[in-house]
Amino acid sequence: MKLFSLFYFLVVGLVATSLFQEKTKEESIIAGQEIYQDFCVQCHLTSGEGVSGVFPPLKSSDYLTDNIEKSIAGIKYGLRGQITVNDEIYDGVMVSQGLDDEEIADVMNYILNEWGNNFEKQITNQQVTNIQKSVLNK
Numbered sequence: 001m002k003l004f005s006l007f008y009f010l011v012v013g014l015v016a017t018s019l020f021q022e023k024t025k026e027e028s029i030i031a032g033q034e035i036y037q038d039f040c041v042q043c044h045l046t047s048g049e050g051v052s053g054v055f056p057p058l059k060s061s062d063y064l065t066d067n068i069e070k071s072i073a074g075i076k077y078g079l080r081g082q083i084t085v086n087d088e089i090y091d092g093v094m095v096s097q098g099l100d101d102e103e104i105a106d107v108m109n110y111i112l113n114e115w116g117n118n119f120e121k122q123i124t125n126q127q128v129t130n131i132q133k134s135v136l137n138k
Helices: 002-020 025-039 062-066 068-077 101-111 125-130 133-137
Strands: 079-085 088-094
Touching: 025 101, 062 068, 062 079, 068 079, 068 101, 068 125, 068 133, 101 125
Parallel strands: none
Antiparallel strands: 079 088
16 A cells, blocks of 8 residues: 555656646747747737837847846736837837736747847746736836
8 A cells, every 4th residue: 555655646746747847948939939920920020020110029129138027017917108119119009918827938938039039048937927017117
């Protein structure tokens, strides 16, 4: 019986670990590319260049790299009002797309590492979970 119990807990532990294990950065980027194609490409375009004065660029975006938490919050909760990206003012509305925290982490990892962008760290699900709407007011 002790051997069975030990085996049972070992198997349950391995299954739980594999279910809740964070993706690698590379896996997250691949998943994020699909999410980008489904939710973001309409405005920010395949090139990530956006539309000047209407939809801000994600490619070489100073706002994106200088405001990681606000960028996450914008995807998570939506974004309204003026932002300045690469010295150009944008004053529009980006509605929340209803993505879960893992999808937001994945799409952030994709846009931070596509079109010549190179962000060394990985955005994690826990980091996204910890972002509150109040970040947008800072």
